[in-house]
Amino acid sequence: MIYPWSLPGAAFHLGVDPLSAAFLFLVLVVGFCAGIYGEGYLSASSGHIAKAPARFFFATLVISMAFLVCARNAVLFLVCWEIMALSAFGLVSLEHQKEEVRKAGKLYLLCTHTGSLCLLTGFAFLWRNAGSFEFSAFLAAKPLSMFERASVFWLFLIGFGMKAGFWPLHIWLQEAHPAAPSHASAAMSGIMIEMGLYGLLRFFSILGPVSISASVFLMILGLFTAFFGILFASMQRDFKRLLAYSSIENIGIILAASGLGCYGISRGNPALSLLGFSAAILHTLNHGFFKSLMFLSAGSVYLATGTRDIESCGGLQKIMPGVSAFTAIGSLAICGLPPLNGFTGEWLLYCGFLQMGYRREIIFFSLAAAVLSLIGGLAVITFSKFYGLVFLGKARSESAQKAKDPSSLMLIPMGILASLCLGIGLFPGLATKAAFFAAADISRSTPLIFSAGLQKWSALLDAVGLMGAMVWLLSALLWSIKKTSLKKRPVAREMTWGCGFTAPTPRMQYTGSSYSMPATRIIDGPLVKKEFHSPNGYWPQSSSFHSRVPDPALDTWLPKLTTPLEGLIAWPKKIQRGKLQFYLLYAAAFLIVILLWKL
Amino acid sequence: METLIFIPAVLFFLLIMPPLMLGLIAKTKAFVSGRRGPPVFQPLHDILKLLGKGAVYSETSGWIFRLGPVISLSAVLMAASLVPLFGAPLISFNGDAILFIYLLALGRFVTILAALDTGSSFEGMGASREAAFSSYAEPALILIFASLAIHSGSLSLNRMFSSGQRVFPAASVLLAGSGLLIVLLAENSRIPIDDPNTHLELTMIHEVMVLDHSGPDFAFILYGAQLKLMLMGVLWIRLLSPSWAANPFFLTLSLCGLAIFIGAIESSMARLRLIRVPQLLIAAVCLAAFGLILAVR
Structure with missing residues (x-):
């Protein structure tokens, strides 16, 4: 579809190929669910948030992303990109009465425009070479010179990486996501940051293979981003900040998978490249679904309790049964555990790292797989902490005791996303197919390799799904065995075992900081800032202890860079x-x- | 005729062998300390007795607590279906090694959630330690699997742990084997990582997580833990001698031998301080990594 446009070099050129289709599906589904949830959220939040701008900016955000993934002209792409960035700014600064929100909004605006500037320059390079802003012209143009290729690669990596949140460009993410209302965070984390990955994938398909060292760099950058993200996620107290860091983790995993895809191309192994890019796209789809689900449930908890502090929640399982069930599904999925969708993409990535024949860098790939499993282990810590402290145990504050399940307008979208997580986990075939078709172009695989790869991996993933279904069936069987055996026997309810202590209070429960401490202790020494005012003198008046986890890139290194500039x-x-x-x-x-x- | 032997043999392995190993460990420890100890079938008897009992639930807990043991046992059972015992496993496909690791992680995750559901600080403490230590143990397991996958050219446990054409270098087997032994002890909460017989909640890891489980729930948890120990034991034996392990009698005997070996380890040393445990696990990762490097050369 092409319509002329009066802007120089621009044309309203839209098209849908499998890569666009995969992302378009994600945008529309998550946009739909978050939008419906947003209506419920806005009416339940009793006037804290101005409704009209929230609706307007949300609509422009989703629409601009839908056009962005279909754009076939660089000017149109940049215009959509800018509308998306600005609508997200509008959503982040909705509650601009608060100081911290204004700060987050400004930071986001600075970051996103730095990124846009890089993209503009990158497209200018491509335009100078091709003489047109059409993507098809970029493809058909003569190959770029060495210097141009390198500059375009770095410009796009920084430009798209700023949006996606690659380390150390992630600095706006953990500030902006907690500031925005939850349905907006869901859309931003579930789809907007993945637009950065879409851009990168689109760019790989236009620019062709990158060098081996660049693809290894991408993999290392991805794994480091993922490790950094999940390490910081495990140490957070604010649950929306925790989820934002977990987005950084997932983006890192997707980047590592894309790096594997690039490696496959540059080694002349299209089957491996197909596998890498499909793992990236499959994990992108999965991340979109479970992360937006998690942000929606975080929003419901925030609305019901009025706090984002993990340590003030607890015991919501009984009073918010709906949200708690959906969040349980989301938590299992986000840890990448088997019967749910999060496992499928990670499994493909593991297979790509460890299998696909004997390669020269096999030790590097095995270590990459080991890092991936460490990330998985830390994810289990992070989300057992999130779910365990927010939903399980006893309420740690008065407001958490009075929480209620939200309206069905908010529950139904969460249900849709949760059933998508369950469904893709049990029947990964369809999503795998979509991911493989989307990856076909980027990986430059011949039809023969493509169909062989698709057949092989979708059959294997179906087996994984079948195993997942058997876990559920077996659980149902064991459950019924337990039920029948307990029916004839006494079932009592007693107090939790406390070593004989019979007057426990909710404050005696384990805290989140202690929970994540054993895992992070060997790494976190310099990361956690502690302020301790010890009791002094014979009659100490006051003492306090406060620990926080500043972001090293934002709070420690950036000031060092900007002070001389200032x-x-x-x-x-x-x-x-x-x-x-x-x-x-x-x-x-x-x-x-x-x-x-x-x- | 062969299936007639195969099915009872598999059932024997899955139902009798896990509690028997625990019984043997206890017997060995009793023998070393000069006691008579409980009969070797005591763990099996315990499980059967628990299955027939009622249950006590904590007032704080909800449906996660009731669902936890069920899902965790079924995850371990599905993991068991992927492990080659003496013949081929029940289910085998390329990539099932990763699924095996993640099914065990699923079982751990729901057990952790069930522990947190009681609101007890002891159980929170145990859950936190278990989650932390296994996140260090998993990379070691992945590295061991990686070196086997490179050699067998396949990511399925069946091919990886069977005798293939390519010979796995002995030094590599030694390194991977010691790494796997540490992972086995860590994942199954044995000394020197965790002392299953300790009587102080503050020092427990796995045991403290399941303090509030009772009746059939506790039976599921006990059996799941024993099954996990046996599965990792089978992998260990198959790593050391893949060709002999195809013989059911050899496998039974060597599993009993492994149980006695674990009992001997437990009688000969004390539990490590909790701060030292990550160091031991990182040592396992290093052993596995060196094994991998030797395997590639």
Whole structure:
């Protein structure tokens, strides 16, 4: 579909190929669910959030993303990209009365425009080579020179990576997601950051193979991003911040899978490349579903309890049964555990790392798989902490005791997403097919290799799904055995065992920081900042202990970089006094100078 | 005729062998300390007795607590269907080694959630330790599987743990075997990582997580843990001698031998301090990595 456009070089050129279709499906499903949930959320949040701008910006966000994945012209792509970025800014700063929200919004705006600038420059390079802004022209143009290729690669990596949140460009993510209302965070985390990955994949298909060292770099960057994300997620107290860091983790896994795909191309092994890119796209789809589900349930908990602090929740399982059931499904999926969808993509990635024949860098790939399993282990810690402390045990605060399940307008979208997680986990065939078709173009595999790969891996994934179904069936069988055997026998309810102590209070439950401590202790030494005012003197008046986990990239390194810059730009600031008299003086001085010069 | 022997043999392996191994470990420890100890079939008897009992549930707990043992046992049972005992496993496909690791992780995850559901700080503590230690143990297992996968050219447990054409270097077997032994002890909460016989909640890891389970739930948990020990034991024996393990009698005997060996380890040393445990597990990762490097050369 092409419509002319009056902008120079631009055309309203839309098209759908399997790669676009996969992302379009994700945008529409998650956008639909989050949108419906948003209506319930806005009406339940009793006027904290201005409704009209929330609706407007959400709609423009989803629509711009739908056009973005179909755009076949660079100008149209950039326009959609910018509308998407600005609508997200609008959503992040909806509650602009709060200081922290304004700060997060500004940070996001700065980051996203840095990214856009890189994209603009990157597309300018491509345009100079091809003489047109059409994607098809980029493909048909003569190959880029060495220098141009390298610059375009880095520009796109930074531009798209800023949106996707690759380390250390992730700095806006953990600030912006907690600031936005939950349905907006769901759309931003579930689909918007994946637009960065879409852009990167689209760029790989346009630009062709990258070098081996670049693809290994992508894999290392991805695994490091994932490790960093999940390590910080496990240490968070604010559950929306935790989920934001977990998005960084998943983006890292997807980047590692894309790196594997690039490696396959540059080694001339299209079957491996097909597997890598399919794993990336399958995990993208899965991440979109379970992450938006998790953000929606985080929103429901926030709405019901009024807090985002893990340590003040607890015991919601009994009073919010619906949300708690859906979140349980989401937590299993986000850890990548078998009967759910999160496992399918990770399994493909493991197979890609470990199998596909004997390769030169086999030790590197085995270590990559080991890192992936460490990330999986940390994810189990993070989400058992999230689910266990928020939903299980006893309520740790008064507001958590009075929580209720939200309206069905909010529950039904969560149910849809949860059943997608369950469904893809049990029947991965369809989603696998979509991912393989989407990966076919990027991986440059011949039809023969493509159909062989699709057949092999979808059959294997079907076996994985079947095993998952058998886990559920076996559980049902064991459950009924247990039920029948307990029917004839006494079943009592007693207090939890407390070593004989009979007056436990909810505050005696294990805390989240202690929970994640054993795992992170050997790494977190310099990461956790502790402020301890010890009791002093014979009659100590007060003492306090406070620990927080600042983001190293944002809070430690960025200031070091910007402080000298600020010194450099400080001197022009001196002439900006903010007083009318000074500006009149400047104007007068300017006029006199002109006059003298003319004389 | 062959299936007639095969099915009872598999059932024997899956139902009798796991509790028997536990019984043997206890017997060995009793023998070393000069006691008579409980009969070797005591663990089996315990499970049967627990299955026939009622249950006590904590007032704090909800449906996750009731569902936890069921899902965790079925995850371990499905993992068992992937492990080659003496013949081919019940189910085998390329990539099932990863599924095996993740099914065990699923079982652990739901057990952790069930522990947190009681709201007890002891159980939270145990859950936190179990989650932490197994996240260090998993990479070691992956690396061992990786070196076997490179050699067999397949990611299915059946091919990886059978005698193939290519000979796995002895040094590599030694390194991978010691790594796998540490993982086995860690994943099954044995000394030196965890002391299953300790009587102080503060020092337990796995035991403290299941303090509040009772009746059939507890039977499921006990059996699941024993089955897991046996499965990893089978893998260990198959790693050391893949060709002999196809013989059911050899496998039975060597599993009993492994149980006695574990009993001997437990009688000869004390549990490590909790701070030292990650170091031991990282050592297992290093052993596995060196085994991998030797296997590739």
